[in-house]
Amino acid sequence: xxxxxxxxxxxxxxxxxxxxxxxxxxxxxxxxxxxxxxxxxxxxxxxxxxxxxxxxxxxxxxxxxxxxxxxxxxxxxxxxxxxxxxxxxxxxxxxxxxxxxxxxxxxxxxxxxxxxxxxxxxxxxxxxxxxxxxxxxxxxxxxxxxxxxxxxxxxxxxxxxxxxxxxxxxxxxxxxxxxxxxxxxxxxxxxxxxxxxxxxxxxxxxxxxxxxxxxxxxxxxxxxxx
Amino acid sequence: xxxxxxxxxxxxxxxxxxxxxxxxxxxxxxxxxxxxxxxxxxxxxxxxxxxxxxxxxxxxxxxxxxxxxxxxxxxxxxxxxxxxxxxxxxxxxxxxxxxxxxxxxxxxxxxxxxxxxxxxxxxxxxxxxxxxxxxxxxxxxxxxxxxxxxxxxxxxxxxxxxxxxxxxxxxxxxxxxxxxxxxxxxxxxxxxxxxxxxxxxxxxxxxxxxxxxxxxxxxxxxxxxxxxxxxxxxxxxxxxxxxxxxxxxxxxxxxxxxxxxxxxxxxxxx
Ligand SMILES: Nc1ncnc2c1ncn2[C@@H]1O[C@H](COP(=O)(O)OP(=O)(O)OP(=O)(O)O)[C@@H](O)[C@H]1O
Ligand SMILES: [Mg+2]
Numbered sequence: 001x002x003x004x005x006x007x008x009x010x011x012x013x014x015x016x017x018x019x020x021x022x023x024x025x026x027x028x029x030x031x032x033x034x035x036x037x038x039x040x041x042x043x044x045x046x047x048x049x050x051x052x053x054x055x056x057x058x059x060x061x062x063x064x065x066x067x068x069x070x071x072x073x074x075x076x077x078x079x080x081x082x083x084x085x086x087x088x089x090x091x092x093x094x095x096x097x098x099x100x101x102x103x104x105x106x107x108x109x110x111x112x113x114x115x116x117x118x119x120x121x122x123x124x125x126x127x128x129x130x131x132x133x134x135x136x137x138x139x140x141x142x143x144x145x146x147x148x149x150x151x152x153x154x155x156x157x158x159x160x161x162x163x164x165x166x167x168x169x170x171x172x173x174x175x176x177x178x179x180x181x182x183x184x185x186x187x188x189x190x191x192x193x194x195x196x197x198x199x200x201x202x203x204x205x206x207x208x209x210x211x212x213x214x215x216x217x218x219x220x221x222x223x224x225x226x
Numbered sequence: 227x228x229x230x231x232x233x234x235x236x237x238x239x240x241x242x243x244x245x246x247x248x249x250x251x252x253x254x255x256x257x258x259x260x261x262x263x264x265x266x267x268x269x270x271x272x273x274x275x276x277x278x279x280x281x282x283x284x285x286x287x288x289x290x291x292x293x294x295x296x297x298x299x300x301x302x303x304x305x306x307x308x309x310x311x312x313x314x315x316x317x318x319x320x321x322x323x324x325x326x327x328x329x330x331x332x333x334x335x336x337x338x339x340x341x342x343x344x345x346x347x348x349x350x351x352x353x354x355x356x357x358x359x360x361x362x363x364x365x366x367x368x369x370x371x372x373x374x375x376x377x378x379x380x381x382x383x384x385x386x387x388x389x390x391x392x393x394x395x396x397x398x399x400x401x402x403x404x405x406x407x408x409x410x411x412x413x414x415x416x417x418x419x420x421x422x423x424x425x426x427x428x429x430x431x432x433x434x435x436x437x438x439x440x441x442x443x444x445x446x447x448x449x450x451x452x453x454x455x456x457x458x459x460x461x462x463x464x465x466x467x468x469x470x471x472x473x474x475x476x477x478x479x480x481x482x483x484x485x486x487x488x489x490x491x492x493x494x495x496x
Contacts, residue, residue, distance in 0.1 A: 124399070125430060127384025128377055144430060146380045164428070 016048045016078070017067075022056045028066040035070050037216055047072045048097065051089075052079025060092035119155070126151055126165065136172070147187065153177070160226075168195075170214075179212040182226060194219055228336040230343045231472075232362040233405075236378025238349030240370045241407035244443055244453070245465070246346035247275040249366070251452040252469030254309035258341045261300065263331075264314035265358035266348040267323060273313040276303065277450025287315035290327035296334045305455065310340075320348075323357040332361050351385060360391050364401040366434060370408045371419040376428055379404075383429065403434035405468060410439040411484035422482055435468030437461050438481040 019027055035042045047067060051058060064074045076097035077089045086096060120134035122141045128148035132139065138155035145151050149165035154172040162183035170177035170192035179189050184205050189196050191214040201221065208223045233246045243266070250262035263286060264272035273279040278301050284294035289312070296312075303309035312331070315322070335343050347358035359365060365386050369379040386400045387393055393400070406425060413419045422436055437443075442459035446452060454469070456462040460481050467477040 124387050125383070127387065128380040130384040130388065144428075146384075146428070147377060148381070149384070161430075162427075 015045060016050050018050045018053075019058070020053045022054055022058045024059050024063045024066065027063065028070070031067065031072075032070055034216060035072070037218060039071075043071055045072050046075040048075060049077045049094070050079045051077055051085065052081075054079075054085075057088065058085065060088050060094060064092050064094060119158075120153070122151075125161065128165070133171075138177075139169075145181075156180070163189075166190075169212075175214045175217070177214075180210070180224070182209055184208050184210045184221075189219070189221075191219060196221075228332075228340045228343050229364060230332060230345065230362050231364045231366060232345040232347055232359045233366045233368060234347040234355060234359055234382050235349065235368040235375070236351060236355075236382040237370070237375045240368050240375055241437070241443075242349075242368045243271045243275055243346050244447060245366065245368050245405055245407060245437070246344050247272060247452040248454045248462075248465040249469055249472070250309060250342070250344040251276070251303070251306065252454045252466055253342050253344075253472070254303065254306040255454065256469060256473065257308065258473070259308045259339060260342040260344065261310045261312060261335050261340045262344040262346065263312040263358075264346050265323070265354055266346065267314045267318060267320040267354055268316065269348070270314045270316045272346050273301070273311060274450060275447045276311055276452060278303065278311055278313075279450075282313045285313045285315040285318075286331070287318040287322040289331060290322050290324065296331060296338075305451075320354045323354060325357070325360065328357050329361060351381065355382075356385075356389065359386060359400075360389075362386070362390060362400055363392070364403065366403045366405050367429070367431065368405050368407055369425060369429070371406060371410075371414065371421070371425060373420065376420065376425055379429060383431065402431040403472070404429055404431050405434045405437065407437040408439040409436050409482070411482060415484050422479075433479070434471055435464055436479055436482050437464045437468070 067074050074094055077094045078097050080086050080089055080096050089096060117137040119138040119140045122132055125143035126132055126141060126145040126149040128146045131150045134153035136154045139151055139153035139157045141151060141159040144161035145159055145163045145165045147164045151157055152168045152171050156177040157167050157169045157179045159181040162185055163181040164185045166188040167179045167186060168190040169179045173192050175192040177191055179191065185207060187198050189212050191212065194214055196219055205221050205223065209226050210221050211224045212219055212221045233242045235242050246262055250260050253260045262272065264270065267287060273282055281301050284299035288294040289296050289299045300310040300312055303311060332343060345358045348354040367379045367382060369375050383402060390400050392398065406422060410419060414421045426433060438460050440459065440461040442456050443453050443461050446456055453459060453462045454465045464481055467480060470477050
C-alpha cells in the first residue's frame with residue numbers, strides 16, 4: 001500500500017473582489033463593511049482579486065496587507081493581463097490564476113430556474129400540525145400556511161397565501177434559495193439553516209408581501225409587489 | 227346516497243353535541259330522514275340533549291359487536307318521525323369502534339334510506355374522533371371565537387384533508403363548513419373575542435352559520451329539547467338558518483352584530 005502524496009486537480013468556490021480602479025482605500029473600506037456584517041463568514045476566508053477592469057498601477061502589497069488585517073487571505077489574482085501588473089502582483093506574493101469561466105456578481109438567487117426538477121405544488125391550505133417537504137426541489141403553496149404548520153424545501157419556497165407557520169428553504173444547505181410569501185406573519189423563516197423567529201422580523205414586514213434571501217450569510221427581507 | 231356529515235372541532239366543549247342535536251333535528255323538521263350518531267363512547271351526551279336518555283336499550287357499541295341489530299338500537303325521536311338517534315355506550319370502551327364496524331353501520335343507514343347521517347365527534351384527535359370523521363362526505367367545523375379553538379379547528383381541517391377516507395382514496399375532498407358557536411358580538415367589539423372575519427381569514431372555508439352565545443341553549447339542553455325547537459330564541463333561529471344553508475338555501479347571517487341598546491334601556495338598564 002502506497003501512502004505517497006499525489007497531486008490532484010479540484011475546484012472550489014471562492015469569493016472574488018472585483019476592482020474597477022486602483023483606489024485601494026475604497027476597496028478596503030468596502031471590504032471592511034462586508035466583514036463587519038458577517039464576521040464569521042469572512043474569518044480567515046480565501047479571497048481572489050479581479051483586476052481586469054483596473055487601468056493604472058495597483059498597489060498590490062498595500063492592498064494585500066490591508067486585506068490580511070481584516071482577517072482574510074489573498075490567494076490569487078485574475079484578469080492580470082499586462083506584464084507590469086503581473087510582476088507587481090508576483091512581487092507582492094500573489095499568484096496569478098487563470099479562471100476557467102467568468103463568474104458573475106453574486107445576486108438574487110434564481111431559485112426556480114436553478115433546479116431542473118419541477119416544483120412541488122400544494123393546492124390545499126397547509127394546516128396546523130401538517131408538514132410538507134419538497135425534497136430536492138422548490139415548493140409552491142397556493143393557499144395559506146397556518147400557525148403550527150411547517151413547509152420545507154431543499155430549494156426555494158413560494159407561498160401565495162398567508163404564512164403564519166414556519167417556512168424552511170434551502171434545507172439541504174443551499175443558501176441561494178429564497179422564501180416568498182403573500183402575507184408575512186411567520187413563526188419562523190429559514191434559509192440554509194439561517195433563521196429568524198417572528199420576534200426577530202422587523203415590524204415593517206408584518207402582513208406584507210415579502211421576499212427573503214440570504215446574502216453574505218445573513219437573511220435579508222424586502223417587501224415586494226406580486 | 228346518504229350525506230355523511232361529521233360535526234367536529236378538535237377542542238372540547240365548543241358545542242359539537244349541541245350543534246349535532248340542533249342540526250339533525252332541524253333537518254328532520256324540514257322533512258329529511260336523518261340519523262344522528264354519538265361517537266363519544268363512554269360519555270353519552272347526545273341522548274340527554276335530545277331528551278331520549280330513558281329510552282336507550284341498545285347502543286352503538288352493541289351494534290358494532292353484533293349484540294343488537296341497527297334497527298333495534300336506533301331510537302326514534304318523539305318530536306320528529308324523521309329523526310333517529312344511535313346513542314353511545316356509557317360503559318364500553320372506545321376500542322369497540324373499528325373501521326369495518328363503522329363502515330357497516332353507515333352503509334346500513336344508507337340502505338335504510340337515510341338522507342343525512344350526522345356524526346357527533348368526541349373532542350381531540352384520537353381514535354374516536356378519527357373514526358367519526360373518516361367516512362365523512364362533509365364536515366361541520368365547530369369553532370368558538372377564541373384563538374385556541376380556531377387553532378384546533380385548523381388542525382382538524384388538515385386531518386380531514388390528509389387522513390379521511392376521501393383523502394386516502396384520492397376522491398373529491400371532504401366538503402368543509404364552518405360553524406361558529408357561542409358568538410358574542412359585544413365581546414367581539416370589545417376586542418375580547420375573534421370576529422367572524424378574523425376566523426374566516428385564518429380558516430378560509432365557507433361559513434355555514436354563526437350561533438350566538440345564548441342562555442336559550444342552556445335552558446333547552448336542561449329540558450332535553452334541542453334549541454331549534456325554541457322558535458323565538460336567537461340560537462334556535464341561527465341553527466335553523468344553518469340547516470337551511472346546508473340544504474342549499476341562501477340565508478343572510480343574523481346575530482353577528484352587537485345589539486344596539488335603546489336609550490331607555492341604557493338609562494334604566496336591561
Ligand atoms: N350557543 C351557545 N350558547 C351558550 N352555551 C352554549 C352554546 N353552545 C353550547 N353551549 C354550552 O357549552 C357546553 C358544551 O357544549 P357541548 O356539549 O355541545 O360541546 P361539545 O363540543 O359537544 O363538548 P365535548 O367536546 O365535551 O363533546 C354546554 O354546556 C352547552 O350548553
Ligand atoms: Mg360532545
